[in-house]
Amino acid sequence: MRKIDASLQDQIHGAFAPLNDAAAANAFPPPGSLSAALDQADPTGTAAAVPTAKTPPIVRMFATAAVDMWLRAVHSFLVSASLTNVSPVWSSVTGYYSSHYTVRSIAHLLGFFQLFSRKRSVRLEYENGRFSCVFDPKQTRDREHRFYWKVVKANTLFAGDPFFTQNLPGNESDVSHRDRANYADHLSNFPTFRPLDAVAVRTRIERISDIEFQAPPIPKVSLYPDIDSVQVIAYHRLVRCRELLDTVVGTNNRFWRVHRDPTWARGFIDFQLVEETGLGSEFTL
DSSP, X not given: OEEOOHHHHHHHHHHHGGGGGSOGGGOSOOTTHHHHHHHHHSOTTOOSOEEESOOHHHHHHHHHHHHHHHHHHHHHHHHHHHTTTTOHHHHHHHHHHHHHHHHHHHHHHHTEEEEGGGTEEEEEEEETTEEEEEEEEOOTTOOHHHXXXXXXXXXXXXXXXXXXXXXXXXXXXXXXXXXXXXXXXXXXXXXXXXXXOHHHHHHHHHHHHHOOOSSOOOOOGGGOSOHHHHHHHHHHHHHHHHHHHHHXXXXXXXXXXXXXXXXXXXXXXXXXXXXXXXXXXXXXX
């Protein structure tokens, strides 16, 4: 069990509370809304980190963005499972993106967003019942696929979790496996195209959820295409994110109650795990 810091509980609660006041199906803002709102709120020309008071709609959009990213993770995982025997290339890529979307979802829950257009990173902070946005200069090496993984791994909830890593080049990194599938020349591994049916997808996901191991099987680029490892860690990560929201927000929250069990994923995925002792996904308040 990992105990969630009280200030983080309050921050997540505060972000999700307004979402109880509207129909869950209509609660997502238009695409790009959060980045546009942060772009307008950014204190342009200021080199130091500066807080802004324009936070109520921004705070709510941090919550909806986190759930949107988690839904992308689930959808990408289903695609990866469906392509397991059809295309090792795209099964690897979509499996990695399932992991990345989960990590980005958690980063938004923690209050982080990378504002690409302004070359800034944004921190949502909560203190004494008030939210503020702090804009920091983007570091030279803080590309998206490093930034979000770094801020999640730095949080005490995930620092000791072996399923969450720094996303750095090298064999012990998810992004290296994705890079092999995306960019390496002469992969020469293209099976006959035979799309899976619904039964095959369900069977594949059940197998992934039941695999037991002593340590998280971080994909090794030397073993490409290491599809089992790509999918196992993607699945465990998205379940952990769901467990975090279930623990902090709870299923009584109108918005999260609807989206924690997407209709389009039912019949394929039940978010259950078989885990070794010490690798549990449970959180506690």
